Amino acid sequence: MPRNAFYIGLAGFGTVGSGLAKVLAMNRAWVKRRTGRDMVIKTVADLHKDKESSAQAIGASFTTDSRDLIRDPEIDVVVELIGGTNAARDLIKDALLAGKHAVTANKALLAEHGTELFALAAKAGLHLGYEASVAGGIPLVQTFKGSLAGNRTEKVLGILNGTSNFILTEMTVRGMDFKAALKLAQEKGYAEADPTLDVEGVDAAHKLVLLIRLAFGKDFPLSGLTITGISKVEPMDIHFAREFGYRIKLIAQAGEVNGKIEAGVFPALVHETDLLAAVHGSFNAVRLTGNAGPILLHGYGAGDLPTGSAVLADIMAVARGREPDNTGFVDPDLPRAQIMDPLECEYRHYFRFVVADRPGVMAGISAAMAGRGISIAQAVQKGDESAENVPIVFLTHAAPAGAVQAVLKEIDAMDFILAPTVHYRIL
Amino acid sequence: MPRNAFYIGLAGFGTVGSGLAKVLAMNRAWVKRRTGRDMVIKTVADLHKDKESSAQAIGASFTTDSRDLIRDPEIDVVVELIGGTNAARDLIKDALLAGKHAVTANKALLAEHGTELFALAAKAGLHLGYEASVAGGIPLVQTFKGSLAGNRTEKVLGILNGTSNFILTEMTVRGMDFKAALKLAQEKGYAEADPTLDVEGVDAAHKLVLLIRLAFGKDFPLSGLTITGISKVEPMDIHFAREFGYRIKLIAQAGEVNGKIEAGVFPALVHETDLLAAVHGSFNAVRLTGNAGPILLHGYGAGDLPTGSAVLADIMAVARGREPDNTGFVDPDLPRAQIMDPLECEYRHYFRFVVADRPGVMAGISAAMAGRGISIAQAVQKGDESAENVPIVFLTHAAPAGAVQAVLKEIDAMDFILAPTVHYRIL
Numbered sequence: 001m002p003r004n005a006f007y008i009g010l011a012g013f014g015t016v017g018s019g020l021a022k023v024l025a026m027n028r029a030w031v032k033r034r035t036g037r038d039m040v041i042k043t044v045a046d047l048h049k050d051k052e053s054s055a056q057a058i059g060a061s062f063t064t065d066s067r068d069l070i071r072d073p074e075i076d077v078v079v080e081l082i083g084g085t086n087a088a089r090d091l092i093k094d095a096l097l098a099g100k101h102a103v104t105a106n107k108a109l110l111a112e113h114g115t116e117l118f119a120l121a122a123k124a125g126l127h128l129g130y131e132a133s134v135a136g137g138i139p140l141v142q143t144f145k146g147s148l149a150g151n152r153t154e155k156v157l158g159i160l161n162g163t164s165n166f167i168l169t170e171m172t173v174r175g176m177d178f179k180a181a182l183k184l185a186q187e188k189g190y191a192e193a194d195p196t197l198d199v200e201g202v203d204a205a206h207k208l209v210l211l212i213r214l215a216f217g218k219d220f221p222l223s224g225l226t227i228t229g230i231s232k233v234e235p236m237d238i239h240f241a242r243e244f245g246y247r248i249k250l251i252a253q254a255g256e257v258n259g260k261i262e263a264g265v266f267p268a269l270v271h272e273t274d275l276l277a278a279v280h281g282s283f284n285a286v287r288l289t290g291n292a293g294p295i296l297l298h299g300y301g302a303g304d305l306p307t308g309s310a311v312l313a314d315i316m317a318v319a320r321g322r323e324p325d326n327t328g329f330v331d332p333d334l335p336r337a338q339i340m341d342p343l344e345c346e347y348r349h350y351f352r353f354v355v356a357d358r359p360g361v362m363a364g365i366s367a368a369m370a371g372r373g374i375s376i377a378q379a380v381q382k383g384d385e386s387a388e389n390v391p392i393v394f395l396t397h398a399a400p401a402g403a404v405q406a407v408l409k410e411i412d413a414m415d416f417i418l419a420p421t422v423h424y425r426i427l
Numbered sequence: 428m429p430r431n432a433f434y435i436g437l438a439g440f441g442t443v444g445s446g447l448a449k450v451l452a453m454n455r456a457w458v459k460r461r462t463g464r465d466m467v468i469k470t471v472a473d474l475h476k477d478k479e480s481s482a483q484a485i486g487a488s489f490t491t492d493s494r495d496l497i498r499d500p501e502i503d504v505v506v507e508l509i510g511g512t513n514a515a516r517d518l519i520k521d522a523l524l525a526g527k528h529a530v531t532a533n534k535a536l537l538a539e540h541g542t543e544l545f546a547l548a549a550k551a552g553l554h555l556g557y558e559a560s561v562a563g564g565i566p567l568v569q570t571f572k573g574s575l576a577g578n579r580t581e582k583v584l585g586i587l588n589g590t591s592n593f594i595l596t597e598m599t600v601r602g603m604d605f606k607a608a609l610k611l612a613q614e615k616g617y618a619e620a621d622p623t624l625d626v627e628g629v630d631a632a633h634k635l636v637l638l639i640r641l642a643f644g645k646d647f648p649l650s651g652l653t654i655t656g657i658s659k660v661e662p663m664d665i666h667f668a669r670e671f672g673y674r675i676k677l678i679a680q681a682g683e684v685n686g687k688i689e690a691g692v693f694p695a696l697v698h699e700t701d702l703l704a705a706v707h708g709s710f711n712a713v714r715l716t717g718n719a720g721p722i723l724l725h726g727y728g729a730g731d732l733p734t735g736s737a738v739l740a741d742i743m744a745v746a747r748g749r750e751p752d753n754t755g756f757v758d759p760d761l762p763r764a765q766i767m768d769p770l771e772c773e774y775r776h777y778f779r780f781v782v783a784d785r786p787g788v789m790a791g792i793s794a795a796m797a798g799r800g801i802s803i804a805q806a807v808q809k810g811d812e813s814a815e816n817v818p819i820v821f822l823t824h825a826a827p828a829g830a831v832q833a834v835l836k837e838i839d840a841m842d843f844i845l846a847p848t849v850h851y852r853i854l
Contacts, residue, residue: 027577139566146566290736295565297724305720
C-alpha cells in the first residue's frame with residue numbers, strides 16, 4: 001500500500017461507482033497535487049457477487065457486506081452509492097456512529113432523511129458530502145457554501161431531471177407524443193423501465209428539497225411540495241407554446257418572499273429567449289437570483305464521469321482535512337421553512353380551452369376571466385370548419401393562483417366546454 | 428463593538444467596496460448563520476478624503492493611509508479594492524508580512540504578481556482570497572477548488588469582458604459601428620473614458636491567466652498570451668457571420684494538449700446554437716470541458732452587489748477559520764506552463780477577402796488555399812455591379828494556424844486583393 005494513503009470504502013459499484021473509479025484512475029496525480037494524499041479505493045461492497053471481478057480490476061478487495069467498510073479501521077470515508085432510502089440510511093448512520101466520514105449521491109435519502117443525517121454528522125464532527133446529489137456534474141453544493149456564501153438567494157429554479165428534459169426535447173423537436181418519446185428515452189438508456197420517479201417530477205422534487213436547504217438554509221418537507229410531472233403534456237400544447245415563442249420545460253422552483261417559501265415542480269412555458277429554453281436533451285441547468293444577480297449553471301445532471309467527479313470532490317474535501325461544513329451553517333439544525341399558500345402565488349398562465357364551435361364561447365370565457373380580474377395578454381383560436389371541438393388558447397398577465405383555480409372551475413362548468421381546461425404556468 | 432466580531436479593513440471605497448458594504452448590511456444575519464461571527468467593516472482607507480462621510484455612514488472609521496489597516500491589531504482581514512498593480516501589491520505584501528489575511532478583486536495584480544503573492548501567503552499560512560477577480564459574481568474561484576476539485580479540465584473558455592460584450596451586442600443588434608457602440612457604452616457607464624484595457628482584450632487576458640492557474644494548476648505568463656481585441660471588428664463581418672448563423676464574440680480561451688497550454692484572447696465566430704452566442708450585453712460566461720462534461724456558468728462579471736458578494740464570500744472563508752487553500756494545490760509553487768506554439772493550433776476560420784471584381788479571382792484564392800491543404804466549408808460572394816471592391820467570404824474546415832498564416836501572406840500579395848484580408852477563428 002502506498003504511504004500517506006487515503007482509503008475509500010465504496011458501497012455500490014454501478015454507474016456512479018465505476019465513474020468514480022475511472023476519474024480517480026485518470027486523475028491520480030492531480031488529486032495528489034490537490035490533497036497531498038494517494039487516494040485508494042480499498043474495498044468495494046456490492047450485493048451483486050458478479051461485481052467482484054470489476055472490483056479486482058481496480059485493485060480493490062470485494063465484499064457483499066457493506067458493514068465491512070465500517071469495520072475496517074483503515075478506511076477513512078464510506079461512499080454510499082447503493083441508492084434507495086432504507087439500506088443507504090442505515091449504512092450512513094452506522095458509518096457516522098462509527099466515526100467514519102460519509103459521502104453520498106443519494107438525493108432521495110437526503111430529501112427524506114437529511115435532517116436526521118446532518119444532525120448526526122454534526123454531532124460527530126464528520127463530513128457528510130453530497131456534491132453529486134443535485135444535478136450531477138454541475139457545481140452546486142460546495143458552490144453554494146463557497147463562492148456563493150455571501151450571496152442571499154431570492155429564487156432558485158431549474159431543469160433538474162434529464163429524463164424529463166430529454167422527453168420534452170424530443171416531443172418539441174420531433175413532434176412525438178409523450179409515450180413515443182418515453183419509449184425512445186428508454187431505448188437510449190435515459191429512462192428506466194419504471195420511469196415514474198423521473199417523469200412524475202419526484203426526482204426533481206428530491207433535488208429541490210436539497211437546493212432549498214442550500215439556498216435558503218431551511219428544511220422544507222418533501223410533502224410540502226406541489227409536484228406535477230410531464231406525463232400529461234400533450235403535443236398540441238407544445239405546438240401552441242411554440243407559436244407564442246415558448247418551450248415547455250419541467251421546472252423545479254423555490255422562492256422566498258417575506259420569510260415564506262413557495263416551492264414546486266411543474267411543467268411551465270419558458271420563453272425562447274431565456275437560456276433555460278436552450279437546455280436540450282439530458283442536460284440540466286439551475287438559475288438563481290439574489291445579490292449576485294441572475295446566475296445560470298448548465299451541465300450534465302447524470303453520467304458516470306460527471307457524477308463520479310462530483311463524488312470525488314467530496315472525498316477530496318475530506319482528504320484535505322477540511323472542517324466539515326455539511327449544511328453550510330454553523331447551527332446544523334436548520335429552521336423549518338414556512339410554506340407559502342400556493343393560492344397566494346402570482347404567475348402568468350397558459351390556458352387551452354376545448355370548446356364547442358358556436359357563438360358566445362369567447363365572450364363567455366372572457367367575461368369569466370374579467371370577473372376574476374384575470375387579464376388576457378395574448379389569445380389564439382384555431383379551428384377548421386369540420387372540427388366539432390376547437391382549441392382556444394389564452395396567455396394571461398400575472399394572476400393569483402386562487403383566482404385562476406376559481407375561474408377554471410367556473411369555466412369548466414360552462415356547457416360549451418368539452419374537456420377539462422389545460423393550464424400551465426409561464427415563467 | 429459587538430462580541431465575537433470579525434473586523435474588516437477596507438482599502439478603496441469605490442463601486443466594489445460600497446457593494447461589499449451594502450451586501451454585508453443586507454445579509455448580516457445570514458453571514459452570522461454561516462460564520463458564527465458578527466462581521467464589521469471597522470475602517471475604510473481611501474485616498475479621497477471625500478469618502479469619509481460614506482465611511483461614517485456605514486459606521487466605519489476613516490483614514491487616507493491604508494497602512495493604518497495593517498497597524499490595527501483588531502483587524503482580521505485587509506480587503507484590497509484600490510486597483511492598479513503598484514500600491515495594491517505593496518499593501519497586500521505588507522498585510523501578509525504583518526500576519527493579516529488579504530482579499531482582493533484585482534485581476535491585473537494577480538495576473539502580473541500572483542506567483543509572488545501566493546508564495547508569500549503560503550509561507551505565512553494566510554488567506555489570499557480572490558473570488559471577485561474573475562467574472563465578478565459568477566462562482567468560479569472557490570468552485571474550481573471545491574465542487575470541481577475532482578474534475579480535470581481540458582479546455583476553459585469564455586466571455587470575460589462585459590464592456591466588449593456590450594459593444595459587440597450593440598453592433599450586432601443595432602448595426603452600429605465600433606466607435607458608436609463604444610460611445611454608447613461610455614454613456615451607459617459600461618466603458619471607461621480610456622477603454623483600452625477592456626476593448627483591446629487585456630482585462631480578459633488578466634482573468635484568463637487566473638483561470639489557467641485554477642483550471643490547470645499552472646503559472647502562465649501574461650506575456651505568453653496572444654491577445655487581440657475588438658476595436659477592429661467591422662459591422663460587415665458581424666453581418667456576414669450572421670448570414671452563416673454565427674455571432675462574433677470576444678473569447679478568452681485556454682486548453683491543455685499533451686501537457687502544453689494554448690491560450691489567447693481573440694474575437695471569434697460562435698454558432699448561434701451555442702449558449703455562448705446568447706450571452707448578451709454586459710453578461711459574462713465561462714465554459715469548461717473535462718471529466719464533468721461541458722459546464723457553462725453565466726452571470727454578471729461586474730457591478731457593485733455581484734462583485735461585493737463575491738468579495739464577501741472570501742471574507743467569510745477567512746472568518747470561518749478555514750485552512751487557506753489559495754491556489755487549490757498543496758504546493759503553492761505551481762509549475763510554469765509549457766506554451767504551445769500558436770502555429771500548431773488547428774481551428775476553423777472565417778476569411779473576408781476584399782477583391783477587385785474581375786475574372787480569375789475565386790480561382791486564384793481557391794487554388795492558393797487548396798495548395799496549403801485548407802478546405803473550404805462555405806463561401807459567399809456578394810457584389811453589386813457598381814462596386815469596385817467586392818467581399819468574398821470563406822468559412823474553412825479546421826486548418827493549422829501555420830498554414831493559414833502562410834496562405835494569407837500568399838493571397839494578400841495577389842494583385843486583385845485590394846485590402847488586407849480579415850480573418851477570425853470559428854469556435
